Amino acid sequence: MTAPSTYGLSTQARNLQWLLTDLVEEVPGVNSVAVVSSDGLLLLSSDPGGASATAAPGQDPARPKGPRGASADLATIVSGLGSLTTGAAALMEYGEVKQTMVAMEHGSVFVMAISDGSLLGVHATPDCDMGVVAYHMALFVGRAGHVLTPEVRSELRQSMENTP
Secondary structure (H helix, E strand, C coil): CCCCCCCCCCHHHHHHHHHHHHHHHHCCCEEEEEEECCCCCEEEECCCCCCCCCCCCCCCCCCCCCCCCCHHHHHHHHHHHHHHHHHHHHHHCCCCCCEEEEEECCEEEEEEECCCCCEEEEEECCCCCHHHHHHHHHHHHHHHCCCCCHHHHHHHHHHHHCCC
């Protein structure tokens, strides 16, 4: 995983980056993670430079392990799924969306709401333990929800824009 520089970042922003790194490195089957603001902007990513992802061991090298291998693509998918499910929940009058999961032949995408309207998105392998992924996402959301203030969101956006 490539992490943006933490130089000059607040303690809260560095802690969020650490939590994201921990999610990717410690949860089996997680390929990439993105935190997207309520207006669809990428705040944090396991691939902040947008570099192409490589195939997992034993996987067809022609098939990238992430959505086109770029953090911006995962952020777009997360934002779109969040918007779609929020609209569906409103039409059905079922309240706020807490989590969305899409299982595909070659992977899964999970989206979980964070208290400030931001979204946590995870792209995982098809054989991941969905319960374990959801549990660790809930831990991240619980820890990040009170930290994602407007100031920290602005700082993270700036950090992502400055990442080569």
